Amino acid sequence: MNFLYCFDSNYNLQGLSSINSLICQSDSKLSIYIIHENPDSIVDKIKKINKKNIHNIEIYKFINQNIKFPRVDGTHVSDATYYRLFISEYLPEDIDFITYIDADILCLKEPTKSIQTIIHNMIQNNSPIAALTESKGNKEDIERLNLNQIKYFNAGVLVINMQLWNKKSEDNEFIDNLNYIKDKVLWWDQDVLNFTFDGNYTELNMLLNYQIEPNKSFDTKKIEEEVIFLHYLGNTKPWSFNGLKNNYSKYYQEHYRKIEKSKYHLVSKNFKSDYYEFLKILIFNFKEIEYKIAFVYESKKSLLKNLRNKLYKKS
Numbered sequence: 001m002n003f004l005y006c007f008d009s010n011y012n013l014q015g016l017s018s019i020n021s022l023i024c025q026s027d028s029k030l031s032i033y034i035i036h037e038n039p040d041s042i043v044d045k046i047k048k049i050n051k052k053n054i055h056n057i058e059i060y061k062f063i064n065q066n067i068k069f070p071r072v073d074g075t076h077v078s079d080a081t082y083y084r085l086f087i088s089e090y091l092p093e094d095i096d097f098i099t100y101i102d103a104d105i106l107c108l109k110e111p112t113k114s115i116q117t118i119i120h121n122m123i124q125n126n127s128p129i130a131a132l133t134e135s136k137g138n139k140e141d142i143e144r145l146n147l148n149q150i151k152y153f154n155a156g157v158l159v160i161n162m163q164l165w166n167k168k169s170e171d172n173e174f175i176d177n178l179n180y181i182k183d184k185v186l187w188w189d190q191d192v193l194n195f196t197f198d199g200n201y202t203e204l205n206m207l208l209n210y211q212i213e214p215n216k217s218f219d220t221k222k223i224e225e226e227v228i229f230l231h232y233l234g235n236t237k238p239w240s241f242n243g244l245k246n247n248y249s250k251y252y253q254e255h256y257r258k259i260e261k262s263k264y265h266l267v268s269k270n271f272k273s274d275y276y277e278f279l280k281i282l283i284f285n286f287k288e289i290e291y292k293i294a295f296v297y298e299s300k301k302s303l304l305k306n307l308r309n310k311l312y313k314k315s
Contacts, residue, residue, distance in 0.1 A: 001028050001112050002098040004091070004160075006062075006083035008037040012045060013265055014239065015103035017255045020049040022107040024258070029055040033098070035083045035090055037062050048259045060090040067175070070185040076235035076269075081188045085178065088162075088169035095162045097122070101229065102156040104237060105209075106255055109228045114208055118159050122202045128164035129193075130202040131155060132209040144184055145191060149199020155190040156231045157209040159202075168196065212248050223251070239265045241277035241299070245285055263294035268306035275303055 003022060007015040019032060030053050036042060039059040046057060062083050069082045084100055091098065097119050099111075118130045131153035134141070141152040168174060178185075178192045185191045210227040212218045214236035223230060230251060236242050238249035239256075244266065256265045268274040278299050281289070289295045 001026075001115065002031045002033065002095050004033045004035070004084070004087065004098050004100045005103060006035045006080055006087075006100070007103040008078050008080040009041045010078060011080070011103045012042050013256065013260065014237075014252075016042065016045055016049055016259055017252065017265075018101060018103050018105055018107070020259050021255045022101070022111070023050045023053050025107045025110050026053045026112055027110050028112040029053055031055045032057045033091055034059045035062050035087065036060070037080060045259075050258075062086070062090075067178075069188075070178075070182040071188060077188060082178075082192075084158075085174040085189055085192060086169075087160075088166045091162065093166075098160050098162060100155075100158040100160060102231065104232045105156055106230045106251055107228065108223065108230055108251070109207075109226070111208070111228050114205055114228060115159060118202065118204060118208070122159065122161055125202055126164075127202040128161050128168070128200060129197060130159040130204045132157065132204040132206060141187070141191075141194070144186065145181060145195050147194065147198050151199045151201075152194050153190075153197075153201060153204075154209060154211065154231075155193050156211070156233075157204060157229055158193075159204070214243060214246055218248060220247075223248075237267075239267050241266060241268065241274040241281070245277075245281060262298055263291040264298040266298050266302040268302040271303060271306045271310060274306065278303065 005015055005019065015034070022032075023030060032054070034042070034057070036059055039061050042059065046059075062080075064079065069079050072079055072081075099115055121127070122130055134152050134154050138152045142150060173196055174192060177195050181191060181195050207226055207228045209229055209231050210223065211231045211233045213233045232238060232248070232252065236246075238244065238246070238252035243249055244264070253264055257263060286292065
């Protein structure tokens with residue numbers, strides 16, 4: 001079975017944690033394809049992941065075609081969120097179906113049997129993709145993009161019929177649509193894909209894109225017993241100082257430890273606010289931290305890295 005990831009160097013550890021979780025949970029042999037802005041940055045790290053169910057792993061360097069991608073500057077995403085619009089230019093021509101997974105998603109249960117069921121339904125319906133319809137903000141997104149259908153999907157997990165996808169790519173639909181709606185784009189390439197397919201997709205099982213957000217309640221029992229793909233929504237991720245306080249961060253940190261020796265993955269984006277969150281954890285949440293010494297060490301390392309980068313930019 002084929003799987004696709006698109007990410008850049010800022011998401012190396014997150015992407016590899018996701019890939020490793022997928023491999024560990026799968027019963028079938030997998031072919032994994034990665035489109036990346038700097039493949040050299042992950043070649044050595046790939047060696048750390050579990051190889052038990054790997055048929056092959058291919059990494060492609062993304063070549064920017066001088067396209068200015070909308071709504072990237074000043075957000076928590078990068079150009080990599082648009083890479084999948086170009087997958088026809090990189091993937092082997094003999095792939096029939098492939099499942100795209102965001103790098104902020106973990107695989108918690110065996111996925112291939114459920115995906116095979118989805119593919120069967122897609123073949124029956126001659127459907128180009130399978131995706132999960134958004135439950136919130138649906139009406140606003142439909143009106144903003146002036147869609148004809150009354151559905152808007154989340155693109156974190158997509159099962160793709162490559163024959164039908166390649167036809168749209170050959171007709172330049174993705175790039176034409178990107179240029180056409182660039183002033184309306186809010187949710188990056190997800191908007192472009194929704195505008196392109198406009199409700200023409202097979203519905204994905206919710207367990208294949210189970211979404212959790214910071215400060216929102218979630219069903220721990222359901223996650224641990226039923227969920228296949230766990231999707232961390234929003235910009236408060238489980239590797240952020242603010243996100244680490246949320247109970248859902250444990251799933252990511254546990255999978256991160258399977259590919260790295262350190263106990264915590266922490267990324268500081270803003271020194272002042274992250275230092276404040278670090279102090280809050282020490283004062284109010286420290287007893288809940290499983291590996292206390294490791295947490296302090298990794299926190300200081302991340303904060304100092306952020307500070308050094310900030311000072312370097314000023315010099």
